[in-house]
Amino acid sequence: MQGTLSKLGLRHPLIVAPMAGGPSSPALVAASSAAGALGSIGAAYSSPPAIVEFAQAVRARTDCPFAINLFIQHPQPKIDAAALERARRATAGYRVELGLPTPEFAAPYEEDFDAQFEAVLRAKPAALSFVFGVLPAEHMRAARDAGMLIIGTATTPEEALALEESGVDAITLQGYEAGGHRGIFDPSAEDSEIGLEDLLAWSLGKVKVPLIAAGGIMTGSDIQAVLAKGASAVQMGTAFLKTAEAGTSAPYRAALEGTERKTRTTRAFSGRFARGVENRFMNEVDAAAVMPFPAQNKFTRDIRAASTAKGSPDFLSLWSGTGKGELWQGSASDLIARLFPA
Incomplete structure (x- = not known):
């Protein structure tokens, strides 16, 4: 040292x-x-x-x-009604699948x-x-x-x-x-x-x-x-x-099984680039519907929590680097x- x-x-x-x-x-x-x-x-x-x-x-x-x-x-991003509606439409199906209501959403994020x-x-x-x-x-x-x-x-x-x-x-x-x-x-x-x-x-x-x-x-x-x-x-x-x-969490641990984890960077979960194991949410969410950080992070928090509670890795931010091995x-x-x- x-x-x-x-x-x-x-x-x-x-x-x-x-x-x-x-x-x-x-x-x-x-x-x-x-x-x-x-x-x-x-x-x-x-x-x-x-x-x-x-x-x-x-x-x-x-x-x-x-x-x-x-x-x-950083300064809080300004989220207009159109951007919020795009984000709501892009995630509506996931919230139905997870039994979640449409969220109330406002600053601070x-x-x-x-x-x-x-x-x-x-x-x-x-x-x-x-x-x-x-x-x-x-x-x-x-x-x-x-x-x-x-x-x-x-x-x-x-x-x-x-x-x-x-x-x-x-x-x-x-x-x-x-x-x-x-x-x-x-x-x-x-x-x-x-x-x-x-x-x-x-x-x-x-x-x-x-x-x-x-x-x-x-x-x-x-x-x-x-x-x-x-x-x-x-x-x-x-x-x-x-x-x-x-x-x-248990579903997060399960997604890390094996010696090779397929990862990439995405803005889908938080609005900022982050590297994690690929899953449905990362691969399906339209980049055009992602709000800036930290608004997107707050907006998807209920989805991530419900995915954990359900025991599913599909909608979790499965952060992981490129390193290999069990x-x-x-x-x-x-x-x-x-x-x-x-």
Whole structure:
């Protein structure tokens, strides 16, 4: 573990990715941290009280350091009546199939970022990580004053340079292979589709802060390969989705079976590009009927919840990276021990 990351006192150069919406349970975060990695709370969708409660639940299990992850907030999109009607027509059949009413729908579409950030300050994690942009200067100062390590996320060289200029302590380089939401700054931009290897090769020597490699990393040999290429640490999410402590739902776990998972990126679930296992919703929803993030995310939340309750993966956001191989179903601590054998 190089540079400022060593301040965390981790035994292994591993961040277990924040996986909001269920997989990153308090048990998984605590077990990952207790095993010498940095567990991460995916708090992007959480209310301020829930963020504090989650952190307390982690601390009840371990006194090891952990991170909290937030989504940088952009101006709320303006959704006109025509766009909402297109989205309603595109999903009406799914709601009938799932026994759901037509939803009432209005702004705000996400939790208030400033209130979430204040909750993070109260929770006092060892690290604050974030995606979708640069942390505002006043928030950066407050996090720094609270003693947190600050980690941004970049999908392009330009984003990495902007993060370094903003004063972050480290940068997660998110290759196109990574599962879950792409950390692209501009919510309306097309995806650059830069793979991890190219992103890391460009950043080395140009970006001076420690670099954390993310995307398609599944095994101990994968970890050693990117560390040998200059990364200070790795971030892994998919490999932990089926661990005993993960809050991954039963239909989500079932969709991850096997050694090969057919994934691609889509805006269908949230309005932002994210990589997941292909399913009916991803393949059938017309891109023209997808509202911008975070409106689409709020609009499809009832569908995803009902799909989980029904035990069906058809309408779930099955976030997963491109990494191959059977996923570990034992404890997170045993997986970490396998990744870093003595």
